[in-house]
Amino acid sequence: MASVSHKTRVLAAMTIPVTAALVLAGCASDSGDNGGSEGSSIIVGTTDKVTFLDPAGSYDNGSFAIMNQVFPFLMNSKPGTSDVEPDIAESAEFNADGDYEVTLKSGLKFANGNDLTSSDVKFTFDRVIAINAENGPWALLGNLDSVETPDDTTVVFHLKNGNDQTFPQVLSSPAGPIVDEEVFSADAVTSDDDIVKGEAFAGPYTITSYKFNELVTFAPNKEYQGILGAPENDDVTLKYYADSSNLKLDVQEGNIDVAYRSLSATDVADLRGQDSVEVVDGPGGELRYIVFNFDTMPFGAKTSDADPAKALAVRQAIADVVDREEIAEQVYKDTYTAVYSFVPQGLTGATEVLKELYGDGSGGPDVDKAKERLEAAGVTVPVELNLQYNPDHYGESSADEYALVKDQLDASGLFTVNLGSTEWTQYSKDRTADVYPMYQLGWFPDYSDADNYLTPFFATDNFLLNHYSNAEVDQEITQQQTEVDPAARQKLIEDIQAKVAADLSTLPLLQGAQTVVVGTDVSGAVLDGSFKFRFGTLTKG
């Protein structure tokens, strides 16, 4: 009897603490504090990260997402469009000299009470260039020569190439948030704490509490006078996640109201079937390509059997064979869409020129057409292709994406693909050193203008360094950059795309779709071609 009693006591000593912990946890769960928001307060979750709140120091999605809420821009786009118009400016236009002249609204103030004048604007742009931060947006201001401020509300941007039609978009880009010269440093990146303490905000929101990459709370800024208007909610809390599966579970369970960037394709597909949430889709700015190196691809200029006509036939036959829809559906569960344009859908100037030129004419593959093309050019099949991708920079599905591309090309019987992958650091060096005849590339735009998808890729000595050069394309690229008539400019952009579609220096495969998941009681989530997600339109209830 005694020994039984002792056993019980030993077991009790072991189980009591464990049970107590679970009961305590249960009590906490029952308290009703599930972490969700109350009233018209909104909780947004994201896996993005902030590097710096200071616009001079960062050029990434996570930092820009906050800047869009708390800093004003001279030019900005209303939710639903990517076309820019004056934000805190009264007017903005090119003057007779080709410079860009902006007149500020009068009586502008920062949340700390400081006046927002032309001096702040000049300070903003001068410091981005002066600081020249490693991860800053200085490169976007390459065409800016100087900034002049004739009076408190007038700013004149003197441009190296006058009438630069991309400049209004640059003012809306990560280089464009206007900062308070009394809070920010002129020659160094200002710390997040100093910015928050200094209340140097003149956008739709101010930051009321800030814990770096953990939790940020925003409250409406009464001083904001721009085109976005007053926020429709009481406050917004932005919560940061490291793991997208935790973000997914929290929005699914109602612990947060909105999940914005970045859920995996599988998670989005799963959430589409849930009653507790709604998935909102919008156009994305990311494009994914295959890049051809004109020197080292089959029949390229530096190969032993160099033949430009055969090389072109190979590129075009590849375009005939790839099935973008299959890749988008199978690999990305439609979180990417098939793209047949060099300028993504949703932006002015987007066409579907590749759909007409290649494959079955309606977006699908056509192996027979590819075979005819190769035969006509005298190319012996199968053509051996060395295709390289990167597994750690463009998302974890890159391996699946390129395995499927290989399958499609191999299955045509026209190609034999040797697929290789390289870690990012080496890949970055190799791709511009003629190591890869064909390789994967992803592109996120600097700003929402067609030029950002053309000049970096197709101008001679472009950043791809793939040895593509077309004098007519060069000329039209230069022309469209300064064409003041929007219709004429659009025509030039379409012409450029028609020419590069025939040359096929790159083969666009997929366009990233933006996705935001909201609770069923949340409305006002707008995704558009500006790729800016504004908290001010979100409401609950």
Add this chain to the structure above:
Amino acid sequence: MTTVTAPAAPPGAAASAPKRARGGGFWRYLLVRFLLIFPTIFILVTLVFFLMRLTGDPITASLGDRLTPDQLAERIHEAGYDRPILVQYLEYLGNVFTGNFGSSITDGRPIVDILLSYGSATLELAIYALIVAFIVGIPLGMVAAYFRDRWGDAGLRVFAILSYATPVFFAGLVLKLIFSVWLKWLPVAGRASTRTEIKLQSLDHQTGIYLIDAIRTGSGAAVGDVLAHAVLPALALGLLTAGVFLRLVRTNVIGTLSRDYVDAARSRGVGEYRLVRKHALKPALVPIITVIGLQIALLLGGAVLTETTFEWKGLGFQLAYYLSKRDFVAVQGIVALLAVIVALTNFIVDLVAAILDPRVRY
């Protein structure tokens, strides 16, 4: 750690002589242990310095797809990453010895701030995990010893092996799946719910240890919420060590239970429970203290995975983030701190063991 049993004293030796010898030996032992901290940290920091540079530089990692090779080379040159690696290494050592850990490359935060901000979260998790290890490992070790070679003992030994052989991230995912997703008893991740975090952020002079901060808010719901969030990460990490404790306690209690003085107590009619708890457990706990030193290193290693799995924003979580960005400076700073913690803990453990256990040879 060298906890070797001392040979028996020669018969007839004066009682005071060995005492004096031990006193001098103790301080020499202490000094040697203390001095060993420095090469330990030095070797680790050196290894991290060179290994990080094998994986590429942070500029290529962040700007490799945007800049031309010339622009990239210019940026790398400006940052000094193209200098001979030995020059960079000596400069780094110089900075470390002067207490200058620099600022992270990714987000420009002073390394000291990072260590202070996130170190408290890791410390809190490590304490919770140790508590779990103690309250699970020690009682179960006693039970296993008591039921030696019976089904209960066999089951607990299997449990011990499983708990330290199961990868901590896997244990975390399984726990999360069962208790958060299926049963919905406990939160999925994080250190507190959003509402509690906002409440904690409103405090002046936060300690960074959420339980203390939650108590300071005076809100029972906040305390409960913080504890509820701690249960699964603490279990995932604590069970890793609990298995080691369980086996150690079991072995030592079995060993002690067969000693003469225990038999003597049993013959005097002392009950089995009292025998285990009072006579066998206390001596069996001494080796646990010596093992804690090793377990701290294991816990910190496990914290990287546990913190990532549960969004527990501590040093391990940050280390994983900065590693992905190839942020040399931040990784070196965090690893240096972890090395200091492990080395200091081992030193303290050796010291305590030497004081508690007279058999430790100086």
